[in-house]
Amino acid sequence: MQHLLYGPTPLSLADGLSLFTHFMVLSLLAVGGAITTVPDMQRFVVREQGWITDAQFTASVALAQAAPGPNVLFVAVIGFNVGGLAGVLATLAGTLVPSSALAMLATRWGRRHAESRGLRAFTTGLAPLTIGLLVATSWILLGPTQTQWASWVLVLGTLAFMLRTKWSPLWPIAAGAVAGGLGWI
Numbered sequence: 001m002q003h004l005l006y007g008p009t010p011l012s013l014a015d016g017l018s019l020f021t022h023f024m025v026l027s028l029l030a031v032g033g034a035i036t037t038v039p040d041m042q043r044f045v046v047r048e049q050g051w052i053t054d055a056q057f058t059a060s061v062a063l064a065q066a067a068p069g070p071n072v073l074f075v076a077v078i079g080f081n082v083g084g085l086a087g088v089l090a091t092l093a094g095t096l097v098p099s100s101a102l103a104m105l106a107t108r109w110g111r112r113h114a115e116s117r118g119l120r121a122f123t124t125g126l127a128p129l130t131i132g133l134l135v136a137t138s139w140i141l142l143g144p145t146q147t148q149w150a151s152w153v154l155v156l157g158t159l160a161f162m163l164r165t166k167w168s169p170l171w172p173i174a175a176g177a178v179a180g181g182l183g184w185i
Contacts, residue, residue, distance in 0.1 A: 011083030016090045018049075019082060023075065023094030028102060032130030034072045034095055038137040041078060051082040058144050066177075072096070150184035 011019065022044050026037040038061060045051050052060070060081050064074035072095060079091030113119050138155070145151040158172035179185050 009083065011086045011090070015049075015051075016083065016086050019045075019079070019087060020090040020094040023091050024098050027095045027097075027099040030095075030099060031126055032133055034075055034099075035137055036130060036133035038074075039133075039140045041075075042140050045078060045082055052078075055144050056081055058141055061141060066173075145185050148185050150179050154179060154185070 023041070026040055027034070029040075030037050042054070042057050046054050046057050057078065060077040061074045064077045065071070067073060072092075075091045075095045076088045079087035079089070081087070083090070110119065142151060142155065154172070154176050157175070158169075161167070161172050162169060176185070
């Protein structure tokens with residue numbers, strides 16, 4: 001039985017450290033934000049460890065992305081579903097501490113070297129990497145519904161909408177919510 005405070009199952013110390021360490025490494029690889037590391041998070045917590053199912057993982061990300069607040073909230077929801085409050089602590093600390101420290105140091109260094117040709121080339125080169133990581137994240141999150149036609153209509157429609165208009169991305173999100181509410185996906 002799932003307890004509200006402790007989650008589905010308590011994490012052992014070894015599992016908690018493994019979760020923390022994995023999310024800490026991902027934090028340092030998160031070019032474009034934590035959402036770009038979703039494919040590896042899914043691989044680790046679902047396929048390797050078997051702590052949660054693919055559907056639970058996708059629901060965790062979707063729930064947190066639909067909620068108001070910081071984009072990184074999905075990490076806490078995944079952590080809770082894996083191991084309750086200990087899972088939340090492991091995933092959030094693992095995600096936030098290393099990347100925050102690195103961002104602080106990089107910002108200070110970047111201010112001093114803002115006109116450097118190498119720094120400008122580096123930041124320009126990160127754009128395609130970030131786009132690729134976001135495509136991989138989308139593919140993982142689409143996984144449980146890839147066989148449903150409505151999912152593909154929403155994906156392609158959203159892509160066309162975002163490329164052709166300057167309207168808010170909330171409109172395709174609302175369309176996805178309506179399709180889900182009607183049971184189409």
